[in-house]
Amino acid sequence: xxxxxxxxxxxxxxxxxxxxxxxxxxxxxxxxxxxxxxxxxxxxxxxxxxxxxxxxxxxxxxxxxxxxxxxxxxxxxxxxxxxxxxxxxxxxxxxxxxxxxxxxxxxxxxxxxxxxxxxxxxxxxxxxxxxxxxxxxxxxxxxxxxxxxxxxxxxxxxxxxxxxxxxxxxxxxxxxxxxxxxxxxxxxxxxxxxxxxxxxxxxxxxxxxxxxxxxxxxxxxx
Amino acid sequence: xxxxxxxxxxxxxxxxxxxxxxxxxxxxxxxxxxxxxxxxxxxxxxxxxxxxxxxxxxxxxxxxxxxxxxxxxxxxxxxxxxxxxxxxxxxxxxxxxxxxxxxxxxxxxxxxxxxxxxxxxxxxxxxxxxxxxxxxxxxxxxxxxxxxxxxxxxxxxxxxxxxxxxxxxxxxxxxxxxxxxxxxxxxxxxxxxxxxxxxxxxxxxxxxxxxxxxxxxxxxx
Numbered sequence: 001x002x003x004x005x006x007x008x009x010x011x012x013x014x015x016x017x018x019x020x021x022x023x024x025x026x027x028x029x030x031x032x033x034x035x036x037x038x039x040x041x042x043x044x045x046x047x048x049x050x051x052x053x054x055x056x057x058x059x060x061x062x063x064x065x066x067x068x069x070x071x072x073x074x075x076x077x078x079x080x081x082x083x084x085x086x087x088x089x090x091x092x093x094x095x096x097x098x099x100x101x102x103x104x105x106x107x108x109x110x111x112x113x114x115x116x117x118x119x120x121x122x123x124x125x126x127x128x129x130x131x132x133x134x135x136x137x138x139x140x141x142x143x144x145x146x147x148x149x150x151x152x153x154x155x156x157x158x159x160x161x162x163x164x165x166x167x168x169x170x171x172x173x174x175x176x177x178x179x180x181x182x183x184x185x186x187x188x189x190x191x192x193x194x195x196x197x198x199x200x201x202x203x204x205x206x207x208x209x210x211x212x213x214x215x216x217x218x219x220x221x222x
Numbered sequence: 223x224x225x226x227x228x229x230x231x232x233x234x235x236x237x238x239x240x241x242x243x244x245x246x247x248x249x250x251x252x253x254x255x256x257x258x259x260x261x262x263x264x265x266x267x268x269x270x271x272x273x274x275x276x277x278x279x280x281x282x283x284x285x286x287x288x289x290x291x292x293x294x295x296x297x298x299x300x301x302x303x304x305x306x307x308x309x310x311x312x313x314x315x316x317x318x319x320x321x322x323x324x325x326x327x328x329x330x331x332x333x334x335x336x337x338x339x340x341x342x343x344x345x346x347x348x349x350x351x352x353x354x355x356x357x358x359x360x361x362x363x364x365x366x367x368x369x370x371x372x373x374x375x376x377x378x379x380x381x382x383x384x385x386x387x388x389x390x391x392x393x394x395x396x397x398x399x400x401x402x403x404x405x406x407x408x409x410x411x412x413x414x415x416x417x418x419x420x421x422x423x424x425x426x427x428x429x430x431x432x433x434x435x436x437x438x439x440x441x442x443x
Binding site: 044045046053062064065066068069072073076077085086088089092093096097 | 267284286287288290291294295298299307308310311312314315318319322340343344347348
């Protein structure tokens, strides 16, 4: 059975889906984190990520350094993507769309944080509109699945973990860097996505991760 | 047997690798160029490309969006990506890297001021890294013009499309740095380009290009 080393920064960032996949896969894995602020200074053009898959004797087998490739590989290898090609397509499409939106939202936020109040207000308006479009499509998906808290069927999938990670980025990471963004994000959350977050957090496959790193879904209660 | 309709603009843009995949797969496919932006609301996610997969009687079954998702679907369906997860991931990682550098270039084309300068630096670093990694991969495979094995594969086609794009990236391109991706100065990549162009399964693609000329790289004029 292979083991894994995941190298990234000590933040949610883009790495949470990988952490959830590794945990849910019940494989042996460790994380080597660097400091977020130092990483931003060292890598102004994008913080690198590395996943090393090791053989059973501990020797490195393969090294991945692209988030999308890492996630799809883990999801396929450990059964969090279905066998049906069309259903795989749908989950991968949702994920790629989410990645594009995440980059847009983060660029928008970066523009707004250092700007005048007028520009910040404009940026926040754009942020909310993009977010609403995304949330609308995900609510539709969850309702089509009977609002069970899962995107497909009744078990944890790649899409569930990706959506949860997206929510955690804005609610947890932005709680320190931009409380306004975190607040606006939380206000926009429909009950269907709040339920997804709670469902993911209570999934037995992720107990080890949630116990160590905490939960956030309770922010939607009350 | 499924039939495919690719909706995109009549440029290389995001879709040249996909055109090569569809041709190499030997499937029945056509291309539409929707009136834009008039047709934007009629697309599944409001953008192009879209690949419509129809069954034998021509009725639409599935409409796929997101370029790389479409590519992987076709590549897997028609054997241009291996079934082994790890082998497939090795190809996908190389392909994702090509897409990232292409995306940086496209962002540069739309940027101004300080952001433009940042993107030039990013492009330079990422392009140098890309060439190093891809040359190493081709060398590990014996420099036979393929990244893996001795048959045409997904990443071979994606790399061909990528280097073809940068051989004529059009106005507003990163002219100072485009030379980093000039395949005529990279022997291993020149070999790949020649091998792809000699591939029998791609004869219809190159025959059409001979008649119509190569598509423009982008919509910028």
